[in-house]
Amino acid sequence: MITLIVFLAIVALIVFWVIGVYNRLVTLRNRFKNAFAQIDVQLKRRYDLIPNLVEVAKGYMKHERETLEAVIAARNQAVSASSKAGLDPADAASVQQLSAAEGTLTASLGKMFALSESYPDLKANENMIQLTEELTSTENKIAFARQAYNDSVMQYNTGIEQFPGSLIANNFGFKNAELLQATESAEERKAVKVSF
Numbered sequence: 001m002i003t004l005i006v007f008l009a010i011v012a013l014i015v016f017w018v019i020g021v022y023n024r025l026v027t028l029r030n031r032f033k034n035a036f037a038q039i040d041v042q043l044k045r046r047y048d049l050i051p052n053l054v055e056v057a058k059g060y061m062k063h064e065r066e067t068l069e070a071v072i073a074a075r076n077q078a079v080s081a082s083s084k085a086g087l088d089p090a091d092a093a094s095v096q097q098l099s100a101a102e103g104t105l106t107a108s109l110g111k112m113f114a115l116s117e118s119y120p121d122l123k124a125n126e127n128m129i130q131l132t133e134e135l136t137s138t139e140n141k142i143a144f145a146r147q148a149y150n151d152s153v154m155q156y157n158t159g160i161e162q163f164p165g166s167l168i169a170n171n172f173g174f175k176n177a178e179l180l181q182a183t184e185s186a187e188e189r190k191a192v193k194v195s196f
Contacts, residue, residue: 028159032149036089043082050109078104090177146180160175
């Protein structure tokens with residue numbers, strides 16, 4: 001009888017241990033998904049600002065149509081990649097596509113801002129000044145949100161790779177999450193310079 005009680009106690013401890021580790025991994029996964037959602041909010045804000053910025057610039061940069069169209073095309077590509085990544089932030093391929101699309105958008109914006117230096121009237125336009133201030137603020141929020149996301153992903157990945165979490169993770173389908181990283185292009189690694 002005592003042996004049965006000891007055996008049941010050991011089984012109960014193992015079950016509670018598995019439940020505890022599983023719940024910890026679920027918590028870590030939900031944290032990184034929430035962190036991605038915070039990035040998504042700021043990216044949507046950024047995407048909403050860009051068409052307004054391009055509209056203001058169009059009136060002054062009539063000869064730079066190709067650059068303005070490249071910004072809009074990059075924005076649309078980034079919106080699509082963001083939507084796909086938002087559906088499943090744990091999907092490494094969609095997070096990598098988002099990183100690449102964001103790099104292209106950043107490079108396009110950088111080119112637009114560099115060209116806008118040649119247009120003093122544009123630099124003095126009140127709408128342009130306000131939009132660039134909002135974009136600068138949003139870029140800072142995006143950077144902080146990305147840092148929080150990467151910190152959450154690192155904690156989650158560590159949790160599923162360390163013992164004993166790896167035993168539970170392997171048996172319950174927990175997969176490594178992808179960090180948001182800068183792309184390889186030196187042009188895309190440059191920060192967007194917003195100065196008017």
